[in-house]
Amino acid sequence: MKEKTALQRGLTKGIVEEISREKGEPEWMLRLRLRALEIFHRLPMPRFGPDLSEVDLSDITYYLRSVEPVASWEELPEEIKKTFDALGLPEAEKEALAGLGAQVDSEVVYRSILEEVGAQGVIFLPMEEAVREHPDLVRQHFMKVIPPEDNLFAALHGAVWSGGTFVWVPEGVEVEIPLQAYFRMQTQGVGQFEHTLIVAEPGSSVHYIEGCSAPRYTKVALHSGMVEIVAKEGAHVRFTTIQNWSRNVYNLNNKRAIAHAEARVDWVSGSLGSKVTMLYPTTVLVGPGASTENLGFTFARDGQHLDVGARALHLAPNTSSRLVSRSVIQGDAKATFRGKVYVSPEARGAKGHVECSTLLLSPGAKTETIPVLDAENDEVELAHEATVGRISKDHLFYLMSRGLTEQEAMSLIVNGFVSPILKEIPLEYALELKRLLEMSFEGAVG
Amino acid sequence: MPILKIKDLHVSVEGQPILKGVSLALEEGEIHALMGPNGSGKSTLAFALAGHPDYRVERGRVLLSGEDITHLPPDQRAKMGLFLAFQYPPEVEGVRLREFMRLACGDQGHGFCEFQEAYPKAVRRLSLEELADRELNVGFSGGEKKRAELLQAWLLRPRVALLDESDSGVDVDAVKVIARAIRELAEAGTTVLIITHYPRILEHVPPARVFVLQEGRIVQAGGPELARTIEAEGFKAVQR
């Protein structure tokens, strides 16, 4: 068995070259990495959003293979196996999934796909393997949806990406049950930069779920993943994320989809964990009749700053978007929602709807809603709604007058508030979310 | 033996004294009526009995089955069998009537299987089939809200039900539905206090005793004939 491979801390050309060599990458990928690194050095930190001054990019281990890939759960090191068992991954794999990938630190350590799904021609591979085995397919799309020039963390990601998944669904194939990836940041001081690329050929459909966790360390950790989705004519891609990083993680992601004619892309994002999150899943509607739905549920607790949002860029006629966010904020936490709908001059007949509601559970909870509706033609229908509220004393009294305890009453109200999003989340996650919500209601009456 | 006993109750709201020494007793298994002009304090009494935190008891006591509940939180009163049908039931978005009742029945020791049977039955009884799976009072008409309150009482089978204007704003047919539900509750052993302005409901559900509240005090108590006097002559006929 190979030794643990860890690269030195910090970010240099040498480190990037070593990552590439470690993975046995083709030349084009190494060149892409080095170009991204150059761009990274030129770009500033984001000029909006949360305070990132604590993130020291020179003090991160950019690559660590801590666990060797295995063919069965049993072969995993005891500690990791226990974690995955507790998370119910082997069970979910058997009962509810078409495929499952699990990543620890920088590398995917386990992957499986249902035989019948594989037989339909669906590709579901760790990103590195896909780079080696399907170079043409990957190269065509890899970092084309989000180029490294887009922002500092896109460039950083391009230089040091490791792990993640490649999904390719052939024309007309409908994958009926979800594919899932699970990400674990196991080792202190190691950044995680997985890359997910989903290409859905015309008329196909797929649902991809990602979940994540990390043990809590005192040191700040960085997660900066990237998700790129290409939904071709009439394809339907649904991407669900349940983010529950521990509270020392800076979670700064890039997620973007391109929707061709009549395609549909749905994002469902549950943001619960991390210390700071910046996450704005974006759909670029490039083909006529393309549509997107972007549902976000954010639960921010003491000490967290979750800066989330959703964007839809309408670049073709008769495209439609619906961005819906529900936030629950507790303690002194802060949640920001940025909802952006852009409509180009060509996108006549575009429809966009942005809806953001926030429930404050404590006097110190902070929230901000920043909608941007920008239409460059006038045959559009755009709407925006935002509400901020607290749990009403009268509602609480009403529920309690039927015998519900204060806790039960509150949790019923909060669950009711988030139910439009919760019902879109796979059941096992929805139950977990409910449980987390119920655990944090003290002092929440306004 | 009275099941609910109110002794010299003084209640203030936002520092404003509203009830100024209310005393009355509800006899177990009987139907009672509480009448009084607008603003006399009927709802204030109902809220204070149910334990609304904004309604401060400055003096006096409330005993339910002999136990002092004056300062208990609302859920504990409910668990002891006290129920209030609200005059203005709030609309609680995202919470489904069915789910809410399932929880409430569970908290009060009814089994889930029983609920699965009881709920549709209660829904039919109150002619609320259309609303069975809707969000709690959200978008219900005035009359539907009143019937939904009775539906809850019907499911929870309280020992004492305070019905705050369950008949106001309700059409003739619905009044009959509501009256029947009240009678059935009473027949099953619930002690009832009907708070109302109108003798109309009392024709359908004749009360054993009628109390009249004015300016925060009980000014008269009597039999069903008191309701008829009020209808004929107005509240001035019963002024102290």
Ligand SMILES: Nc1ncnc2c1ncn2[C@@H]1O[C@H](COP(=O)(O)OP(=O)(O)OP(=O)(O)O)[C@@H](O)[C@H]1O
């Ligand atoms: N929450 C409150 N805040 C301020 N004043 C209140 C409040 N609740 C009741 N009051 C006042 O107390 C008095 C009695 O009100 P209450 O609602 O008890 O009357 P009621 O007899 O139920 O009248 P109605 O027949 O119109 O329902 C009124 O003057 C009312 O304005």
Ligand SMILES: [Mg+2]
């Ligand atoms: Mg009233």
